[in-house]
Amino acid sequence: MPVSRDSHGPVWRQRTRAGDLATWFAWLTGLAVVAICLSFISDKTIWEFVWSAPREAADLGSRMIPPDWTYSTQLWRPLWDTFNIATLGTAIALGVSVPVAFCAARNTTPSTKLVRPIALFVIAASRSINSLIWALLLVVIVGPGVFAGVLAIAFRSIGFCGKLLYEAIEEIEVSPVEAVTATGASSGQILTYGVVPQIMPAFAGISVFRWDINIRESTILGLVGAGGIGLQLNASINNLDWSRVAVILIAILLTVIISEWLSAKIRRALS
């Protein structure tokens, strides 16, 4: 226990003197790095535009308020599309990520030398490309529309779900698997009776978690033409129809908050 002495006797300290110095040095380095970064940003910023921000904000606010509430009746179909992009995309991703995860987990993979690296690469590649970039590519390939959005969400989510799922598979208890093996079960039976029941809660949690993220991602895919409410948003912004933009933003806010609340509720019920 680090102790320092003053005129009244020993005083307790949180760290030793060397520990204190190290902490202060770490803070100093961190602050210096951030200061350097900020100075680079400031060099590249046109400050006149930044100073005019309050005026711009006031202008934007006056155009957005009051929101064009009559427009909200036309938003049901885009919202339904957005919901479908997220839900179907998540469903497809889950379907694909299950076999990928089983191939990537060290304890269930058919071969560590060949199959596992391939599965890990699929996961990493899918995770590294943002769904907006996937959408950009898919709109060119399958044409603009909801289908491109569904595929973009699915492609991005395969890696996410696969990664979390294979980590869950690697963390399972060995004893149930050994018990099922001892009954003379085939390898398929070992999977369904020994492994699958153990990862079911994780699987359900992961799917709801990703669905919630996907609702938020699917609201912007329309900006590149991949369907959903982003299409209406893009059109309204391009037409400078800010009172409609306000309505769309409120609709997005409500959708995301409801889906997040729902997902938190389901996950709490699962755990």
Add this chain to the structure above:
Amino acid sequence: MAAKTQTWYRPHIISNPALRWVLALGIGVYLAAAIGTLDINWSRVAEGWPRAQRFFSGFMPPDFFSRGDAILDGLLESLWMTVAATALGVLISVPVAIGGARNVSPVPVYLFCRSLMAVSRAFHEVLLAIFFVKLFGFGPFAGVATLTMATVGFYAKLLAEDIESISVAQSEAIRATGAGWLQWLDYAIRPQARPRAIGLAMYRLDINFRESAIIGIVGAGGIGATLNTAFDRYEFDTAAAILLIIIGIVMAAEYMSGHIRKAVQ
């Protein structure tokens, strides 16, 4: 008398059979409705393959050098943006997280901080970027503002949840010594939340870099802006090079942040 043979079945995940059937039926009806309204243009999808081939042949071979300076510039800008926004975001998040933890803060403060988190979380980074570009003009300043706000929504929420789940025994022990509120925060809450706080900051650094590659598409600076310029000029070989660099850096960052998080926790 022959013994009756019995067969064992696995228990179902949802034990109530009525709920199980209603759920299955509901999912079936939803899928039918959703797929029915997808409006897939199959003839357009069928054209996809040759289009994809033409598209990707434009990508080949990736050209790292003819716009090398612009790529390097964009990458560095992304890096500055990421570090600055993560630091600012964490700085703002800490008080918001303390305010948003129910075991620390009074109800009005709690509700205010929670709604702040909900609003900054609800909008995707790209939507935030569109508005910040409108306010602050094109360039990295809008990017930093976007990423900072997104960081607050993410970091404050997760940190608040961590603070809510701290061990009560330690916090009561510090209270019992007669510590003031600030001392209680410093000695009971901070040490318990610290590992998670560092882990989350690393994770967010990683996310912010990825997002910095995207928000440039709507004008908020960074490597995304370079990517967008390459697409606009039909320099697909340069665009391919940028995409490959982004994938490489994201993979490296993820590998590193995984190691740092493991070392801290």
